[in-house]
Amino acid sequence: xxxxxxxxxxxxxxxxxxxxxxxxxxxxxxxxxxxxxxxxxxxxxxxxxxxxxxxxxxxxxxxxxxxxxxxxxxxxxxxxxxxxxxxxxxxxxxxxxxxxxxxxxxxxxxxxxxxxxxxxxxxxxxxxxxxxxxxxxxxxxxxxxxxxxxxxxxxxxxxxxxxxxxxxxxxxxxxxxxxxxxxxxxxxxxxxxxxxxxxxxxxxxxxxxxxxxxxxxxxxxxxxxxxxxxxxxxxxxxxxxxxxxxxxxxxxxxxxxxxx
Amino acid sequence: xxxxxxxxxxxxxxxxxxxxxxxxxxxxxxxxxxxxxxxxxxxxxxxxxxxxxxxxxxxxxxxxxxxxxxxxxxxxxxxxxxxxxxxxxxxxxxxxxxxxxxxxxxxxxxxxxxxxxxxxxxxxxxxxxxxxxxxxxxxxxxxxxxxxxxxxxxxxxxxxxxxxxxxxxxxxxxxxxxxxxxxxxxxxxxxxxxxxxxxxxxxxxxxxxxxxxxxxxxxxxxxxxxxxxxxxxxxxxxxxxxxxxxxxxxxxxxxxxxxxxxxxxxxxxxxxxxxxxxxxxxxxxxxxxxxxxxxxxxxxxxxxxxxxxxxxxxxxxxxxxxxxxxxxxxxxxxxxxxxxxxxxxxxxxxxxxxxxxxxxxxxxxxxxxxxxxxxxxxxxxxxxxxxxxxxxxxxxxxxxxxxxxxxxxxxxxxxxxxx
Numbered sequence: 001x002x003x004x005x006x007x008x009x010x011x012x013x014x015x016x017x018x019x020x021x022x023x024x025x026x027x028x029x030x031x032x033x034x035x036x037x038x039x040x041x042x043x044x045x046x047x048x049x050x051x052x053x054x055x056x057x058x059x060x061x062x063x064x065x066x067x068x069x070x071x072x073x074x075x076x077x078x079x080x081x082x083x084x085x086x087x088x089x090x091x092x093x094x095x096x097x098x099x100x101x102x103x104x105x106x107x108x109x110x111x112x113x114x115x116x117x118x119x120x121x122x123x124x125x126x127x128x129x130x131x132x133x134x135x136x137x138x139x140x141x142x143x144x145x146x147x148x149x150x151x152x153x154x155x156x157x158x159x160x161x162x163x164x165x166x167x168x169x170x171x172x173x174x175x176x177x178x179x180x181x182x183x184x185x186x187x188x189x190x191x192x193x194x195x196x197x198x199x200x201x202x203x204x205x206x207x208x209x210x211x212x213x214x215x216x217x218x219x220x221x222x223x224x225x226x227x228x229x230x231x232x233x234x235x236x237x238x239x240x241x242x243x244x245x246x247x248x249x250x251x252x253x254x255x256x257x258x259x260x
Numbered sequence: 261x262x263x264x265x266x267x268x269x270x271x272x273x274x275x276x277x278x279x280x281x282x283x284x285x286x287x288x289x290x291x292x293x294x295x296x297x298x299x300x301x302x303x304x305x306x307x308x309x310x311x312x313x314x315x316x317x318x319x320x321x322x323x324x325x326x327x328x329x330x331x332x333x334x335x336x337x338x339x340x341x342x343x344x345x346x347x348x349x350x351x352x353x354x355x356x357x358x359x360x361x362x363x364x365x366x367x368x369x370x371x372x373x374x375x376x377x378x379x380x381x382x383x384x385x386x387x388x389x390x391x392x393x394x395x396x397x398x399x400x401x402x403x404x405x406x407x408x409x410x411x412x413x414x415x416x417x418x419x420x421x422x423x424x425x426x427x428x429x430x431x432x433x434x435x436x437x438x439x440x441x442x443x444x445x446x447x448x449x450x451x452x453x454x455x456x457x458x459x460x461x462x463x464x465x466x467x468x469x470x471x472x473x474x475x476x477x478x479x480x481x482x483x484x485x486x487x488x489x490x491x492x493x494x495x496x497x498x499x500x501x502x503x504x505x506x507x508x509x510x511x512x513x514x515x516x517x518x519x520x521x522x523x524x525x526x527x528x529x530x531x532x533x534x535x536x537x538x539x540x541x542x543x544x545x546x547x548x549x550x551x552x553x554x555x556x557x558x559x560x561x562x563x564x565x566x567x568x569x570x571x572x573x574x575x576x577x578x579x580x581x582x583x584x585x586x587x588x589x590x591x592x593x594x595x596x597x598x599x600x601x602x603x604x605x606x607x608x609x610x611x612x613x614x615x616x617x618x619x620x621x622x623x624x625x626x627x628x629x630x631x632x633x634x635x636x637x638x639x640x641x642x643x644x645x646x647x648x649x650x651x652x653x654x655x656x657x658x659x660x661x662x663x664x665x666x667x668x669x670x671x672x673x674x675x676x677x678x679x
Contacts, residue, residue: 046520074338140532144338147523148531183541223531224341226348233349234519238512245508252505255497259296 036151036158036181039213043153043220046235049228050221052084057200058218059083061211063093064198066142069134069189071122074143075222078116082225083218090116097121135175137188146216146223153216155181160212163191265291288474293492294499295480297657301375302478303506304368310507311361312466316459318354319403326406328452330445333408334533352522358400359525360514362548365393374600376588377479383580385472390576392465397549399458402451404546409530414543416443416451422556425563442536483588484653491657542617550614551607557618558630568630575637582637584645592651596644599636606632 042051059080062072077094081087095113099121102109114121124130131138140148149155158181166178172186179187193208200206224230265286267273276282325344327336340347369389372378378386405416420437424430439446477486486492493499517524525547529540545553556569575582590597606629613626 074335074342144531148528150528152528224348226342230348230352230519230522234515237515237519241508241512241515245505245512248501248505248508252501255501259493259498 033181033183033185036154036162038154039157041153041217041220043217043227046231048231050083050217053202054214054217055083055221056085057202057204057211058214058216058221059085060198060200061193061215062142062218065192065211066215067120068123069130069139070142071124071130071139072120072142072222073122074141075120076116077114077118077120079222079225081116083221087116094118134188137175139189142219142222144223146220148223153220156219157212157216159187160193160216161208289500290494290496292474292477292495293486293489294478294495295486295491295657296493296498297480297482298478298499298502299481300502300506301367301371301481303503304364304371305473306503307506307510308361308364308368309466310510311357311364312459312462315354315357315361316463318350318357319456319459321350322354323456326452328406328449330408330448330534333406333448337407349518352518356514356517356522356525358403359546359548360510360517361396362400364510365396366548369393370604373603374590374597375479375481376483376583376585376590378580379583379588380580381476382472382479385469385476386580387577388465388469388472390573392462392469393576394573395458395462395465399455399462400546400548402455402458404530405448405451406455407530408448408534410532410534410538410540411527411530411543413443413534413536414540415545416447418543419545420447422562422566422569425566427563479588480657481589481591482654482657483592484657487656487658544615547611547615550612551610552614554610554614554626555630555633557614558623558626568634572633575634579637579641583641585648585650587650587653592653593644593648594651595648596641599640599644603633603636606636 042049042054077090080090080093085093094116097114098111099114099118100109101112104110124133127138146152146156151158159179162180162182164178164180166172166185170178172178176186176188177190178185193211195208196206197211198206204210221227265283267276267282272282322340325336325340325347327333337351340351344350372386372389401415401419405412420434420443423437424434426433435441437447438444439450477492480486527544544550552569552572555572556565559565559568585593585596587593590600609625610629610633613622613629616622618626
């Protein structure tokens with residue numbers, strides 16, 4: 001019995017090992033960039049949840065800073081209700097943006113204020129316009145950014161605060177900036193945040209660090225708006241399964257008792 | 261043999277007299293005699309069946325919301341994640357279900373390797389299993405293309421391009437597979453159609469797999485045949501409850517991933533929409549293909565790599581005839597047992613090599629482990645069949661217990677204590 005147990009353990013450990021070692025994109029190790037600081041986020045872990053006030057501050061940063069270049073096509077103004085913005089306030093935010101609609105009964109396109117059912121208005125009508133305005137570089141859509149980058153929230157926050165003077169022996173091409181955490185260090189995005197770039201209605205001081213954390217938290221929400229629900233459901237499901245499995249084990253022992 | 265049980269229910273009796281489904285189910289799922297000494301490694305067959313059903317159920321639901329078009333596929337998946345009721349759950353069950361399907365099936369395969377489950381009279385049972393593995397790989401590959409992220413697109417490009425290594429007609433075959441001159445909308449559409457079809461083909465082969473299994477019954481950890489009624493127990497309730505308990509343990513682990521780390525086994529690049537003009541820095545397949553990917557890249561020649569990769573599966577088909585040892589279970593094969601563990605370690609290293617870029621030492625490690633993989637099946641196993649002196653086998657499954665414990669008592673006594 002003991003041998004079989006250790007055999008079981010070895011086999012299990014080995015297979016688990018293959019899954020854990022090989023899985024998370026180890027291929028990226030080749031790009032050398034320092035690991036961004038590992039921050040404590042409220043949304044991390046099994047019981048992770050969002051700080052609604054932080055998400056609302058983060059939306060302000062997105063709306064007033066990032067949105068001038070970056071689209072967020074998968075987010076709708078109605079999603080603001082999920083981060084604790086009242087329906088009236090969300091409607092008001094939407095109405096500050098104009099969207100193209102139509103054709104109307106005469107066959108003409110027309111502009112109208114955005115509604116809750118509209119996706120976040122994009123800063124540029126198309127990719128070419130975006131590139132033309134940025135000297136050829138395309139600002140990525142931010143909807144899934146935290147999931148689409150290795151390192152997730154830590155990486156996004158790292159890039160936002162990671163702007164530095166380039167090392168003495170590096171000459172940057174025009175329009176490029178030095179970032180400690182961006183792969184290859186050369187980034188076309190100018191430093192987006194500066195102290196006091198936005199004014200928080202809740203009185204929080206808008207430092208670069210504070211804004212970077214807030215907007216990163218908002219991006220985390222945007223990347224998967226259902227993640228709180230997912231974790232809350234998961235806790236219940238796993239607790240249920242543990243009880244069920246315990247009961248099944250008891251039944252199993254009882255039924256097998258007469259075999260021996 | 262097939263005695264009709266006396267059914268109490270009149271309707272059941274009436275139906276069974278005309279269409280003996282109840283007799284069949286009673287025979288195959290209830291009284292089906294099963295060796296009484298199966299350990300928990302034997303759970304993974306029924307677990308694989310469960311995951312297959314889960315994948316089909318979640319897959320059909322996803323198909324109701326998914327749009328197979330290059331302009332809409334990515335966003336339709338995100339629509340499922342964001343706006344479909346419990347869409348996130350269905351999608352994550354399906355996405356992680358694929359990974360866990362492979363985990364379960366790989367354990368099932370290595371259990372077969374350890375206990376010699378492929379030996380006579382179960383060669384066809386084993387070969388049908390290899391067919392299922394091949395079908396699973398094709399299904400998983402095409403399923404990974406459907407979200408139309410960067411890894412979907414570039415993975416599809418790399419893998420379909422492998423066929424261009426075929427002499428003379430390679431390029432034409434690739435164009436034919438793509439339905440055009442690059443991976444594009446026709447490719448996505450046909451992959452979707454095939455991804456929906458193949459799981460049902462798998463179900464068909466699984467039925468054959470089970471028919472073959474029930475012809476001679478399960479093997480067992482001792483690798484000897486059941487000698488009489490004292491060696492077996494009815495499948496129900498003994499193995500139904502044991503499988504259910506195993507299913508509970510599996511679901512706990514599975515749900516930890518689904519609910520708390522659903523993207524852990526995936527690649528972040530697949531959350532970037534496919535862009536034919538931007539190649540990701542490293543194109544890596546899903547983790548369950550990494551050992552094969554390492555074998556593919558072990559030789560500098562494209563055709564050679566492709567042949568080796570398919571050869572890695574082909575040797576599994578030949579396995580029943582490569583391993584000539586009359587003893588099934590590694591428990592009584594002291595030398596084979598060592599090589600079994602070396603093969604497992606070899607496959608894990610191959611997986612790690614596959615995850616890393618083919619540079620420097622990784623190339624050498626990949627080549628050594630590839631050679632070892634084939635040497636295991638083509639050289640070591642045939643030699644062991646001749647040279648190894650197996651330990652004496654017990655006379656029957658019950659015997660060591662009846663004698664109050666011998667050298668092999670640990671193998672047969674109280675399977676339930678192994679929990």
